[in-house]
Amino acid sequence: MEESTYREAVRSALREEMLRDPNVILLGESITGYGGSYAVTKGLVQEFGPHRVMETPIAEAGIVGFAVGAAMGGLRPVAELMTVNFALLALDQIVNSAAKFHFMFGGQWSVPMVVRTVSGFGQLGATHSQTFEGWFAHVPGLKVVMPATPADAKGLLLAAMRDPDPVMFIEHSLLYSTRGPMPDDPETVVPIGRARIARAGSDVTVVAYSRMLLQALQAAEVLEREDGCQVEVIDLRTLRPVDYPTVTQSIQRTHRVVVCGEDWRTGGFGASLLAELQDRCFDDLDAPIARVAMADVPLPYARNLERALIPSSEQVVQAVRGIL
Amino acid sequence: MGGGPRKGRRYNAGVAATRAVRPGAGTRRGGGRRRSPALPADLTAERCRQLYRQMVLIRRFEEHAAEAYAQAKVGGFLHLYIGEEAVAVGALAAARPTDDVLSHYRDHGYALARGCDPTACMAELFGRATGVSRGMGGSMHLADRSRHFWGGHAIVGSHIPIGTGMAYAAKLQGRDDVVLEFFGDGATGNGIFHEGLNMAALWKVPVVFVCENNLYGMGATLAEESPVRDMVIRAEGYTMPALQCDGMDVVAVYETLRVAIAHAREGRGPYFVECLTYRFRGHSMADPELYRDKDEVRRWRALDPITRFGARLVAERISTEQELTAVGDEVEEEMLRVVAAADAGAVPDLATLSQLVYAHPIDPTTPPADQEPQLAPRPAASGRR
Known part of the structure; x- marks a missing residue:
């Protein structure tokens, strides 16, 4: 490959x-x-x-x-x-x-x-x-x-x-x-509207996309090593239309979910996803849905301040621990 | 140089030669004569009678639309084109049926001049499934792809780069179709107008920009919205040839557009035309017209493009008074049938709501293999570069 x-x-x-x-x-x-x-x-x-x-x-x-x-x-x-x-x-x-x-x-x-x-x-x-x-x-x-x-x-x-x-x-x-x-066949098309289970797990579902997928996968390793927690990581890939079946089926197995994104908390994509998942999965949930998002602050120039704001794998770890 | 537009002459902003058709001034450029230009040879008597009938059709269609609006059969906004009929009719008479047309939201005139079915247009105003846009668009969004009429566009100026892109596609695919884009003087204050003109000029795209200068951007006067009174001056910054014409004279519009379209079709790049015109009614049905005085309206009404062209047809012995009256009567009868037929159309099915959001809706509950998008047939983009 x-x-x-x-x-x-x-x-x-x-x-x-x-x-x-x-x-x-x-x-x-x-x-x-x-x-x-x-x-x-x-x-x-x-x-x-x-x-x-x-x-x-x-x-x-x-x-x-x-x-x-x-x-x-x-x-x-x-x-x-x-x-x-x-x-x-x-x-x-x-x-x-x-x-x-x-x-x-x-x-x-x-x-x-x-x-x-x-x-x-x-x-x-x-x-x-x-x-x-x-x-x-x-x-x-x-x-x-x-x-x-x-x-x-x-x-x-x-x-x-x-x-x-x-x-x-x-x-x-x-x-x-x-x-x-890369797939062996260079013409492999990935269909729009299909999420992917990037890592299988049984204890908690973490939904991520784009750069946050990498943060979620790092967090999953930390959680397995330090907490013995098996995290299922879903790469959403498409934000509209969302592949709800893949996400809800995962939640039916894990009963816990963390929604991750880099956009601002208020009115962000994660807020809409969270609301929809609560509607679809309320009876399957053993804990409130947790969320990793950007604080409602514009990004500053200073390196230390920017780092403090950008959603990280540490924040994913903390969010998972908060609902375990 | 006489009253007619000068062929191929680039408008020179330094020469303030265009005080063309302010009311009472008659038709002139550079102090020319007051009369309309002589009928061009290709405007045969038969075609002249067609142009007259088209203008009457638009006028009567809109009068009936206004009546239906008062009866609440038409909802939302209704912007009437009455007074400006010579622009749509003259311009589209100069185009080929395969030339693409985009307009602003005051769009009934373009749809009808393009030959769209008046019943389907009225049905669109009534919000029926039998409407040209299946009742999804309304008055501001008439469109008929089969007639290369790509819509009324209701975000002012937004269609200007869109038509530019369509014209580029024609060029890249080796077609010699031209795009005609109609917009008002109000659109020239928007950045998108300038972005579209800039690209069209940069890439020598076969598009004709037609500015209908009716002196008002909704309730703003020209002096309030623009530092220049003549919109042709806008074209200068894009090195685009431009002509200004009497938009109340269907022959003048036709002749001017013929020059512009030929220029674009020959691959010489975009062209800008300004038609000086006036809307006799308010901006929309809700407009109390507090911003313009009645004398001004009266002066422009004296230039009514239909009565003016009718008088000319009589003077040139193309039609008799009786024949013109008969045209009015026939169109009136047709419009009664149109309104009745439109009113009989079914309202759109609720299922339409989910069917039209996407050309290819994606349902994640079925396997991807079952819902591969139907790839459009691809004509080879060979030929002219």
Whole structure:
């Protein structure tokens, strides 16, 4: 089995789909000569030319609006928004155009496009360190995907590029250099809307996605070593639609659950997930649902303060211990 | 240079030559004559009569829509296009049926001028399953893909980059279709307008931007919302050729759009057209019109595009007064049938709610293999680059 970094996995999905489907185009800020802010699209303009790998002005709303139209015109655009923070400038196009057209125009056409963007932090300051998946997962009409592993980054991106609906594909800046096994068949598609049991266990379920999956797996090792606790870790992978059957079946086995995310506690994705799990699993629960989330504070620059805020494996360990 | 638009001339912002059709000024550019341009050769008598009928159809459709609104058969907002009919009719007459069209939310005129079924349009206003958008869109969101009418768009300016993207797709796939985008003067204050124009100019996209300058952005006057009075000046910053025309004259609109569309179709990039026009009714049915005076409305009503074009058809012996009256009567009868048929349409089924959110809904309780998305057939993106 071959290994790949998360960054290479994303690039390889883009490249293979561009080879397979001449209608796939990429567009975004500094994605050609520069190779992308996180070097994901490096080399693609040389291979496919500037008409399929398009350098755009710094105009996020325009980029997404253009991609919506390109999709309506028969292309399969993949728009890169440098970070999820900048996606706020494109919210109208994502929410009012991409997510609405199929419904609002009576199903006459869909908008098959992908918005690739990036969550993450690292002393970037308050406007560049945010986590907004909950906002997108809030919107009917969007599909929201947040891969945690290289194999999922590739397989889910392939699925997203072939999906007839608009997909928010949110990568994580701190995962780009992580490595992981890739399936032998390079065309392995990971279906949208399927969670994965990343580690089997019988005592407690921890639901995580994106970078928090890694924190949850580390926490599971600590808990096994220090507490003899068998943690089942679920990688949600898709935030809309959520694979509730996989999660609720796990809770029926463990009777305890911790919900993990990096977004703010108030109104965050985890809050909605928690509410839904309580509705679906109340009778199966032996303890209140616990939650790991970001404190309701903007991210500071100072390293020590930022570290104090970012959800960590230690916080997952504490959350599990709190409900055992 | 006479009254007609100048072919292919880039508008020069430094020359304040366009005080075209303010009321009472007649039609002129650069101090030209007051008359409409001569009928172009391709506007045959038959086509002229069609254009006249289309404008009457839009007018009568909307009068009936307003009546239905008063009877609470139409909900939400109803924005009437009355007064601006020459823009939609003249512009779309200059386009091919396969050219893609996107408009703002005052969209009835475009749908009807594109040939959408008036009953399906009225049924949409009535919220029926038989509506063009199956009752999911309403007045502001008429669309008919089969007629390349890609919708009324109700977030001001939002469709400007969308049409630009559609035009890029046509270019990349080697089609020579052009996209026509209609928006108001109010949209030019929004950033998305500038982002769309910038991209269109950068990538030489075959799109024609048509600004309907009706002097008001809802209740804001032009002077309150824009530092420039002539919207063609906006195009200058994007090195985009632009023309301004009398939007109350269907022939002037037709001729101007013919120039613009030809430019875009020849692969020479985007074009900007400003149509000076006026809405005779309020912004929506709820508008008490406190922001404009009745004299101004009266002056513009004197330029009514339907009576003006009708008088011309009579003067040029294309139609007689009696024939024009007969057109009005026929359309009126048709509209009575349209309203009755729309009213007879079924309301949408509750199941519609879950069917339309996604083109490919995902149900995690069934195996993935059973619900692979239906991949759209892929035309090869060969040809022109």
